[in-house]
Amino acid sequence: MSSNLQNLYRQVIMDHYKNPRNKGLVDDGTYHDVQLKNPTCGDDVTIQIKVADDHIVDIRHEGIGCAICCSSASVMSETLVDKNLEQAAMITNNFYEIVKGEDIDADLDEDEMGDAFVYSGVSQFPARIKCATIAWKAFEQAVDEVSFK
Ligand code: ZN
Helix, strand or coil: CCCCHHHHHHHHHHHHCCCCCCCCCCCCCCCCCEEEECCCEEEEEEEEEEEECEEEEEEEEEEEEEHHHHHHHHHHCCCHHHEEEEHHHHHHHHHHHHHHHCCCCCEEEEEEHHHHHHHHHHCCHHHHHHHHHHHHHHHHHHHHHHHHH
């Protein structure tokens, strides 16, 4: 990866960290929450989703943690909102490939990944993969719990 690209990715991560999108939980009873912690880093993330007819209407997040974890929650919320559950699962699985340094599915439209590509550099720091994925894991768990309620 070129250092210009790495700089750009770092800027995007810092922007989401400093100006998180969709931050703050909603307490109106229409959301489902999942909290996950990453003790090795101190990350503590709560993801809230609102789903209607297999459609992700809203995603909120709250928590404390490192820049990778908190920015990733913001990126996740922006990337997966307004998707249906099947699209969201596909994007999430491709995100896990990105952070491992693998290629994404050829049939996935790259635009659908939003800013998620900026975490491709994380593959060089295996200890941080958990930081990058914790919000996405919480999202997946929230979807599972909503779907099988
Ligand atoms: Zn972390």
